[in-house]
Amino acid sequence: MTTYQLYDDDAYQTEFEAEVITCNKTELGYEVVLSRTAFFPEEGGQHSDTGTLRMDRSERNGADGLPDQIESKVKDVQIDAQKQICHICSMELPAGSKVIGKINWEKRFSDMQQHSGEHIVSGLVFSIYGFHNVGFHLSEKEVTMDFDGILTWDDIHSIEAKANRAVYEDFSVLTQYPSAEELEKLSYRSKKELEGPIRIVTFPGYDVCACCAPHVHRTGEIGIIKIVHLMKYKSGVRVHLLCGERACADYQNKLDSVLNISVLLSAKPEEVYPAVQKLLEDNQKCKAIAAEMEQLKILKIAENISESTHGICIFEKNLANASQRELVNLLTAKCAGYCGVFVGEEDEYRYIIAIRSGDAREMNRKLKELCQVRGGGSEQMVQGTIIGTREQIQKAFE
Numbered sequence: 547m548t549t550y551q552l553y554d555d556d557a558y559q560t561e562f563e564a565e566v567i568t569c570n571k572t573e574l575g576y577e578v579v580l581s582r583t584a585f586f587p588e589e590g591g592q593h594s595d596t597g598t599l600r601m602d603r604s605e606r607n608g609a610d611g612l613p614d615q616i617e618s619k620v621k622d623v624q625i626d627a628q629k630q631i632c633h634i635c636s637m638e639l640p641a642g643s644k645v646i647g648k649i650n651w652e653k654r655f656s657d658m659q660q661h662s663g664e665h666i667v668s669g670l671v672f673s674i675y676g677f678h679n680v681g682f683h684l685s686e687k688e689v690t691m692d693f694d695g696i697l698t699w700d701d702i703h704s705i706e707a708k709a710n711r712a713v714y715e716d717f718s719v720l721t722q723y724p725s726a727e728e729l730e731k732l733s734y735r736s737k738k739e740l741e742g743p744i745r746i747v748t749f750p751g752y753d754v755c756a757c758c759a760p761h762v763h764r765t766g767e768i769g770i771i772k773i774v775h776l777m778k779y780k781s782g783v784r785v786h787l788l789c790g791e792r793a794c795a796d797y798q799n800k801l802d803s804v805l806n807i808s809v810l811l812s813a814k815p816e817e818v819y820p821a822v823q824k825l826l827e828d829n830q831k832c833k834a835i836a837a838e839m840e841q842l843k844i845l846k847i848a849e850n851i852s853e854s855t856h857g858i859c860i861f862e863k864n865l866a867n868a869s870q871r872e873l874v875n876l877l878t879a880k881c882a883g884y885c886g887v888f889v890g891e892e893d894e895y896r897y898i899i900a901i902r903s904g905d906a907r908e909m910n911r912k913l914k915e916l917c918q919v920r921g922g923g924s925e926q927m928v929q930g931t932i933i934g935t936r937e938q939i940q941k942a943f944e
Contacts, residue, residue, distance in 0.1 A: 549631045550582035553595075554745070557658060557760030559584045560651045566601075566643045569635075575621060578633040584649055587623040587631050591682035592661060592759050594623035597649040601639055620647075653686075654760065659790030660689045662719065662749075662761045663771040666709045667691065667787060669753025672735060675701070677782065679735070688774075689787040697783050702773050709771045712752050716766030720748040770794065840869050848876035857883025859943040861936060865889045867896075874898045874927070884909045884943060893935050900927040912942040 552562055564580040571577075578599065588594040601616045618637035626632050639645060661684055668679040671693055681692030697705075723743045724732060734746055736756040747757045749765065762768060772793040775786035788796050804815050813821035844865075851858060858881055865873070870887050877885035878900045886909070888895040899909050910928045913919050916938045921930010932939070 547579075547581070548629075549580055551631075552582055552584040553586045553760050557654075558763070560654070561646060561648050563644065563646055566639045566641050566645060568641055569639050571638070572634075574634050576618070576635045576638050577626075578618075578635050578639050579630050580633065580645070580647070583623075583631055583633070584647060585620060585623045585631070585633060586654070586657075586760055587625050589625060590758050592657060592684040593686065595649045595654055595657075596620055596622070597647065599633065599635060599639060599645045599647050601643050601645045656791060657684060658760050658762050659768050660684050660787070660792065661757075661759050662765065663709065663768050663789035664689050664691060664787060665747065665753045665755055665757070665761070666712045666749055666765070666768075667705060667771065667773070667785070668735070669749060669755065670705050670708050671697070672753075674705070680782070681784075688792070689789070691785045691787060692779055692782060693785065694782045696778075697776065697785070699776060702776055702785065706771060706773050709752075712749065712765050713768050713771060714766075716764050717750055718764055719761050720750070721761065722746055722748075772796070837866075840866060844869050844873040844876065847873060848880065851877060851880055853880045855881045855883075857881055857885065857943060859884075859886045859888070859940055861888045861895070863889070863891050870896070870898055874900045878902050886939075886943065888932070888939060893933060895932050895934075895939075896930075897921070897932050898927065898929040901925075909942065913939065916942055 547567055549567075552559055562582065562584045564582045567579040567581055569576055569578050580599075585595045585597065586592070597620045599618045599620055601618075616637055616639065618635040618639055620633050620635055622634040624632050624634065664679075664682065664684070668682075668691060671677050671679070675695060675697065677693040677695035677697070679691050680694050681690070683690045723745055729744060729746075732746065732754070734754040734756055736744075740756055744756050745758055746754060747761055748754045767790075769790035770793045772788050773785055774788055774796060777784050777786075804818055807822070808815045808818050811818065811821040811825065847860065858877055860873070860877070862870075865887070870889055874885055874887050877887070879902075882902060884899055884901050884904070884906070886897060886899040888897045890896055899906050901909070905925045906923060906928045907925065910919065910922060910930075913932060913934070917932050917934025919930060919932045919934075921928060921932070923929055
């Protein structure tokens with residue numbers, strides 16, 4: 547028995563009555579097949595609806611051992627290998643029982659906003675640039691569209707402006723199942739070969755596409771279309787899209803960030819970008835000065851070491867990796883024994899040990915006997931991290 551798809555008739559229906567045809571326990575929960583459903587299954591790149599199925603005592607088909615009322619969560623809806631729509635439920639609903647289904651309308655409407663916005667954008671990209679949407683995914687966070695050609699941010703801004711014009715026009719979205727003869731004459735987008743009755747969704751003047759998903763009745767319900775990210779993907783681009791409430795929430799999050807940054811920088815919100823640029827420039831200058839000072843520091847340390855010194859162990863609180871390695875090299879050039887530089891504090895260090903003639907790995911083995919050491923290397927040099935006291939480390943060198 548094929549489940550009747552109520553969402554095809556009315557995307558705005560949130561409650562319905564149905565009979566449980568089958569209910570099978572699986573690793574994911576209970577797979578429930580209904581006589582009819584308003585739950586849209588995962589299909590065509592869009593994840594499924596969620597919601598509940600409720601069964602009262604009078605509707606439970608005489609099943610014993612059940613409470614007066616069962617309300618099972620519908621966590622997912624999938625189409626199985628037999629083309630049956632399976633509702634993945636949290637509780638058992640006996641076959642033959644009558645249930646009342648209720649979809650999560652907030653999620654459904656958000657999905658309709660996203661998917662309808664995607665149609666308008668994809669239709670514009672195809673009509674203006676000739677690029678096909680070859681990959682579509684609608685998740686709980688965003689929409690991604692993969693196009694088989696290169697678009698720039700200037701192209702995207704132009705497309706976005708035209709797409710929002712469609713929203714402002716607030717025209718009706720048309721859904722129909724054309725006859726085979728009508729389809730032959732119809733020019734429409736489709737990512738794959740389709741069998742059986744083909745559902746065509748039309749955004750007049752913007753897009754005509756084969757699609758199985760619920761959509762808004764009027765484009766004004768989309769609210770706003772915002773493209774938030776563009777990246778190179780395979781031989782084309784991937785576009786990240788937000789519509790309606792999701793776009794508004796994203797705008798608010800980013801506005802909050804800008805306002806907080808403007809407070810920290812004592813700059814007006816519209817002046818945040820140049821203020822950050824100046825901060826980065828100042829930071830680079832400070833890094834350059836710090837690097838010069840660090841260079842002078844390690845040269846001074848090496849200068850104060852006598853060439854007759856047989857091995858040395860130096861501890862520093864702060865030292866860049868490159869400076870640490872350079873200091874070890876300077877010490878090794880002057881000292882005949884093991885030369886180690888340990889950077890850190892509170893008994894946790896980053897270390898490099900080298901020796902001009904000998905095996906640095908031997909010192910690594912001694913340290914492992916006394917401390918917690920993670921590291922290794924070659925005969926000339928070893929490096930890693932160590933947890934141990936100065937006294938323990940110095941003891942190994944002695």
